[in-house]
Amino acid sequence: MIKHITRKLVFYSVALLVVEWAIPGFIIKGPLLGLLIAAGVFTIAFNLVEPIIRLILLPINLITMGLFSILIHAAVFWAALQFLTRYFTIQQWQFSGWSWGPLGITIAPMEIGVVATMIVAAMLVSFCVAVFEKIV
Template sequence: MLGYFLTLLGTALSLLVVDIIFPGVNIATFPAALIAAVIIGLVNSFIKPILSLLTLPLNLITLGLFSLVVNGICFWLASLFAPGFTVSGPLAFIFGPLILSFVSSFLMNYTLNSETPVAKQ
């Protein structure tokens, strides 16, 4: 349970960093970032595997580059359901999820590899 909460918190903080770095992604408040993080997790769990399966031929033809478009669609779809979270423009559509994954990976590695007792549970 604590691991899920830390992942949710890390994703919300990563969304705020994406909001600061990239002008096409806007998040109104921190609670909106938390809601967006939950919705992104749900979209990535349920809708992304279906989209990935449907776009497998395009992904094979483009040697995996079409997966950036699938990630962008999932990111944009999450913004439709999360109040206070908007994605505008084709660059935000592609680079928003990339920045989110880099920042989130950095935060998760930092919290999981730190020597604090909370991270070891």
């Protein structure tokens, strides 16, 4: 049990660092201790609170064929961040655009808002932790 919790703390710590590196609007403030406290809050939120919320909202999740789970995950992420306001800042940022010439794929430059940043950060944290669990 302690080994499982310690692994989750490490996974969430690394995932938060990956999110800070990947998303310019997600900023970690403060020392390493703040990151470990945040990882602890996320470990509790995503492993204890989120399954209870998913169970309560299961009918809605079934009707939407699982799409509502994205909003549940983002809401739990937002709620966890409310306890950590002195360690994190989420702000809007400018995406400079991207294109791949050979196939003619282009994504236009755009302004990414706070809500979109939070949803993308929540999904990236979840993805990173899932990958770490598969690897280790």
